[in-house]
Amino acid sequence: MNQKSTITNENTVWHEPTIRRIDREKLNNHKSVILWFTGLSGSGKSTLAHAIEDTLFAKGIRTYVLDGDNVRRGLCQDLGFSDADRTENIRRVGEISRLLMDAGVLTLTAFISPFSKDRQLVRDLHNKDEFIEIYCNSSLVVCEQRDVKGLYRKARAGDIAEFTGISSPYEEPKKPEIELDTANQTVQDCVNKVVLYLEEQGVIKR
Amino acid sequence: MNQKSTITNENTVWHEPTIRRIDREKLNNHKSVILWFTGLSGSGKSTLAHAIEDTLFAKGIRTYVLDGDNVRRGLCQDLGFSDADRTENIRRVGEISRLLMDAGVLTLTAFISPFSKDRQLVRDLHNKDEFIEIYCNSSLVVCEQRDVKGLYRKARAGDIAEFTGISSPYEEPKKPEIELDTANQTVQDCVNKVVLYLEEQGVIKR
Numbered sequence: 001m002n003q004k005s006t007i008t009n010e011n012t013v014w015h016e017p018t019i020r021r022i023d024r025e026k027l028n029n030h031k032s033v034i035l036w037f038t039g040l041s042g043s044g045k046s047t048l049a050h051a052i053e054d055t056l057f058a059k060g061i062r063t064y065v066l067d068g069d070n071v072r073r074g075l076c077q078d079l080g081f082s083d084a085d086r087t088e089n090i091r092r093v094g095e096i097s098r099l100l101m102d103a104g105v106l107t108l109t110a111f112i113s114p115f116s117k118d119r120q121l122v123r124d125l126h127n128k129d130e131f132i133e134i135y136c137n138s139s140l141v142v143c144e145q146r147d148v149k150g151l152y153r154k155a156r157a158g159d160i161a162e163f164t165g166i167s168s169p170y171e172e173p174k175k176p177e178i179e180l181d182t183a184n185q186t187v188q189d190c191v192n193k194v195v196l197y198l199e200e201q202g203v204i205k206r
Numbered sequence: 207m208n209q210k211s212t213i214t215n216e217n218t219v220w221h222e223p224t225i226r227r228i229d230r231e232k233l234n235n236h237k238s239v240i241l242w243f244t245g246l247s248g249s250g251k252s253t254l255a256h257a258i259e260d261t262l263f264a265k266g267i268r269t270y271v272l273d274g275d276n277v278r279r280g281l282c283q284d285l286g287f288s289d290a291d292r293t294e295n296i297r298r299v300g301e302i303s304r305l306l307m308d309a310g311v312l313t314l315t316a317f318i319s320p321f322s323k324d325r326q327l328v329r330d331l332h333n334k335d336e337f338i339e340i341y342c343n344s345s346l347v348v349c350e351q352r353d354v355k356g357l358y359r360k361a362r363a364g365d366i367a368e369f370t371g372i373s374s375p376y377e378e379p380k381k382p383e384i385e386l387d388t389a390n391q392t393v394q395d396c397v398n399k400v401v402l403y404l405e406e407q408g409v410i411k412r
Contacts, residue, residue: 017259017271018256018260019256019269024268027263027266050224053223053224057229062233065223066305070305070308071305074301075302075305092281096302096305098280099270099272099276099280099281099302099306100305102270102276103270103306104268105311
């Protein structure tokens with residue numbers, strides 16, 4: 001590139017990025033992938049995403065968690081919980097996660113993402129081995145018994161419409177890369193399982 | 207946090223993030239801010255954003271450029287160029303840049319962003335000193351003479367509707383943090399000016 005040229009010159013349309021994801025991964029010393037958590041409300045998605053982030057960050061890995069707290073209140077504040085809005089919400093999260101990954105960040109997302117076709121759409125945005133679907137498998141009975149936010153009670157009372165598992169379907173992943181039995185395994189066991197997977201896949205160094 | 211607890215326990219709603227932006231900035235050894243380039247088509251926004259990224263990345267700074275190439279074709283593929291869609295496009299870019307910043311990334315955006323109120327909306331999303339507006343000031347005459355993508359010619363011929371500067375307004379920034387005379391300064395001069403500003407503001411180390 002000719003840094004001496006003025007921007008008025010014709011040869012200044014060199015804004016094809018020279019810094020690419022591979023350069024960022026080299027600087028960071030790890031690959032950037034997406035860990036896509038899916039599961040019922042109360043199945044442990046956010047808890048686990050943040051616990052894994054804690055562990056990875058302590059290893060110097062660049063991480064970021066996308067969840068309802070930072071997405072639904074910002075980028076997706078115009079969306080509700082109808083099927084169409086859920087689909088658009090997941091599409092946008094997929095696109096943001098792609099940008100974060102491109103920026104070299106190992107991205108963790110924690111959304112119920114109940115529909116198979118939406119998760120497949122996000123998977124299709126990414127190259128093979130970049131999209132790691134993690135199914136937080138906890139039965140509705142357990143999630144509802146737990147009901148830490150009191151949402152199931154409200155949904156049963158009809159105070160929340162279109163609540164996944166009660167009045168809106170949850171479609172189980174058929175072939176998730178990782179399945180966690182979050183009703184019976186400890187947080188630490190789940191964290192260990194995911195970190196080991198990332199090491200085995202060469203995403204992070206041992 | 208009690209990593210020995212199972213996720214079924216009530217005390218597992220500890221998904222308040224423990225890793226915060228300040229931790230990421232410490233790991234990265236620089237602050238994360240947003241460099242918001244604004245100006246007419248052909249005024250040098252993308253050219254400069256990428257040239258500055260090259261310089262910063264060589265210093266080990268975590269950077270990312272958001273522009274039409276990676277936003278309009280992805281997250282904002284559902285949007286056109288009406289006033290309402292331009293506003294929504296800028297709102298979303300503002301929200302993504304906030305997420306990237308929160309992830310510790312020094313973010314550069316290159317969008318015409320012609321409306322003052324939209325830029326103000328994005329500015330209001332950020333804390334003071336985090337949003338650095340950079341006005342690429344090049345007259346319409348110069349941009350149109352240059353017309354590297356042939357867009358002005360098409361707009362004059364009526365083949366492109368709502369083209370900024372021709373059939374849609376551009377509202378000049380009143381008080382940008384940095385103004386670059388991109389019709390007369392070299393790319394290197396502009397890069398130096400911005401990098402010096404970041405050093406003086408303590409965003410990056412000298």
